[in-house]
Amino acid sequence: MVVAIDGPAGVGKSTIAKMIAQECNFYYLNSGSFYRAYTYLHVQEGKDPMDFPSVLQTAKHYVLTVDEGHICVDGKNIEDQLHTRDVDRYVAKVSAYPPLREFVNEQLRRISKDIDVVVEGRDITTVVFPDAELKCYFDAKPEVRAERRYKQHPEGQDYESVLREIIERDHIDRTKPVGALQVAQGALYIDTSYLTMGQVCEKVLSAIFTLKGE
Ligand SMILES: Nc1ncnc2c1ncn2[C@@H]1O[C@H](COP(=O)(O)OP(=O)(O)O)[C@@H](O)[C@H]1O
Ligand SMILES: Nc1ccn([C@H]2C[C@H](O)[C@@H](COP(=O)(O)OP(=O)(O)O)O2)c(=O)n1
Known part of the structure; x- marks a missing residue:
């Protein structure tokens, strides 16, 4: 069974997808980690992340694997490197490059073949698995999502900056020419703004x- 979850940044996709995976003993896949990993690996090589064809070359050079939900390169878990300022700054733009999206989507489909899986991202219910047995769209007001993100890292940016970035990210995610964030036909729509994590999971x-x- 494929459970596909889409929604904007900070809405609770990763948290709930992991809870579901654990509860149902499903494999967990975070598609955003792929875009983050390729952005990270490219920047790490000292290359320009705005040169998208070159990012695709970098992507093709590495083999990513997923170990208990964690992205690994050559067997090494690189999860801790994926939420740096540099990756955050470029990943939305890198992920808008259609050939890279196709490359990531092929991998998601290959990994998910013949297993029970929860996959989350922005275009999972619309492009990657439009025929998933269960499609979910999580939503929440930008202010609520910014508050959640701010609480995750209170030592980082102030609330106003987090909110500004969430709004900018929403705009990029929703206006991508390919793989734009939208509510898929037949998706279970859940506004999580006033629900606890337990209630969403239920x-x-x-x-x-x-x-x-x-
Ligand atoms: N329903 C909820 N109520 C309160 N906090 C939540 C809820 N869902 C998620 N969170 C918190 O919001 C933050 C962002 O969640 P996350 O799962 O990383 O979002 P996403 O994967 O959609 O970007 C986390 O700190 C998480 O614990
Ligand atoms: N299926 C996906 C998953 C993520 N993306 C984009 C959206 C974001 O800008 C980046 C990173 O995604 P990620 O889910 O890690 O981002 P957030 O944790 O929600 O901030 O990749 C995408 O375009 N398509």
Whole structure:
């Protein structure tokens, strides 16, 4: 079974997807980690992340694997390197390059073949797995998402800057020529603004149990 989850930054996709994966014993895939990993690896090589064809070359040079939800290169977990200022600054633009999207999508489909999986991102319900057994769209007001992100790293940027970046990121994510964030037909729409993580998880689990006839 494929459970596909899309939604904007800070809405709770990773948190809930991991909870569902653990509860149902499904594999967990975070597609944003692929875009982050390629951005990181390219910058690490001292190359220009705005030269998108060259980022694709870098991507093709490395083999990414996923170990218990963590992205690895040559077997080494690089998760800690994926949320730096540099990666945050460039990843939205890098991820808008259609050939790179196609490259990432092929890998997501290959990894997910014949297994039970929860996959989250921006275009999972629309492009990568439009026929997923369960499609979910999580939403929340930008102010709520900024507050959640700010609380994750109170030592980092102030709330106003976090909110500004969330709004900018939303704009890029929603206006991408390919793979833009949108609510897929037939998706379970959940506004998480005033729900606890447990309540969101319950809604998704209930949909999975219904599908399984449990
Ligand atoms: N329903 C919720 N209520 C309160 N906080 C939440 C909720 N869902 C997620 N969070 C918190 O919001 C932050 C961002 O969640 P995350 O799962 O990283 O979002 P995303 O993967 O969509 O970017 C995390 O600190 C998480 O614990
Ligand atoms: N399927 C996906 C997943 C992520 N992206 C983009 C969206 C973001 O700008 C980056 C990083 O995604 P990620 O989910 O890690 O971002 P956030 O944690 O929500 O800030 O990649 C995408 O275009 N398509």
